[in-house]
Amino acid sequence: MPKLAHISHSIALPEGASASIDGDVVTISKDGQSLSREFRHHKVEVRTGEGALEVFTNLPRRSDKALAGTWAAHLRNMARGVDEGFEYRLKAVFSHFPMSLKVDGNQFTINNLFGEKVPRVAALPWSPAEVEVRVENKTDVVVKGADREKVGQTAANIERACKIKKRDRRVFQDGIYIVSKGA
Numbered sequence: 001m002p003k004l005a006h007i008s009h010s011i012a013l014p015e016g017a018s019a020s021i022d023g024d025v026v027t028i029s030k031d032g033q034s035l036s037r038e039f040r041h042h043k044v045e046v047r048t049g050e051g052a053l054e055v056f057t058n059l060p061r062r063s064d065k066a067l068a069g070t071w072a073a074h075l076r077n078m079a080r081g082v083d084e085g086f087e088y089r090l091k092a093v094f095s096h097f098p099m100s101l102k103v104d105g106n107q108f109t110i111n112n113l114f115g116e117k118v119p120r121v122a123a124l125p126w127s128p129a130e131v132e133v134r135v136e137n138k139t140d141v142v143v144k145g146a147d148r149e150k151v152g153q154t155a156a157n158i159e160r161a162c163k164i165k166k167r168d169r170r171v172f173q174d175g176i177y178i179v180s181k182g183a
Contacts, residue, residue, distance in 0.1 A: 009072035122161035
C-alpha cells in the first residue's frame, strides 16, 4: 500500500461561529454558546483557517489516519451543535400499567413501570443549561443540547433505567425507547 504524504480534513464553520485554539483545547462558539474539547496527539494537529478548521497529519500511519478522521467528526459535531443543536426523542410504551414520567432537577423519575411500587430513576448528570430534558404529552420525552455526546448519554440513561430483567422482551415491551435522533 502506498504511503500518503499527508492527510487533511477541512471542517467548515457555520456562519457567525468562531473557533479558537489554546494549546491542545479547541473551542467553537456562536451566539454565547460554546463547546470545548481537548485534542492531543504527537502527529495529528488541528489548525485554524479562514472560516474553517483543518485536521492535519504529515506522513500518516494507519492509526494516525483513523485518528484524524475521528477528530474531524468530533469537530463537525461541535460545529453543528453550536449552530443547530441536537435533539433525541424518546417514547414511553406501556400496555396495562400507565407509567408517569417526571424530571426532578438532576434525575428523571419513572413511576408505575409494570406496576412496580418503587420508582425507577435515571441520572441526568449535566445541568439543564447543557442538556435540557422535558416531558411532552405524558409519553414523549425530548432531550436537547449542543454537545452530541452528552445528549446521547442522557437519552441512553433514560432508556437503560427501564430495562426489564427476567422477562421475555418480545412479550413484555413496556419501557422508554429512543424513537429519533436528529437536529
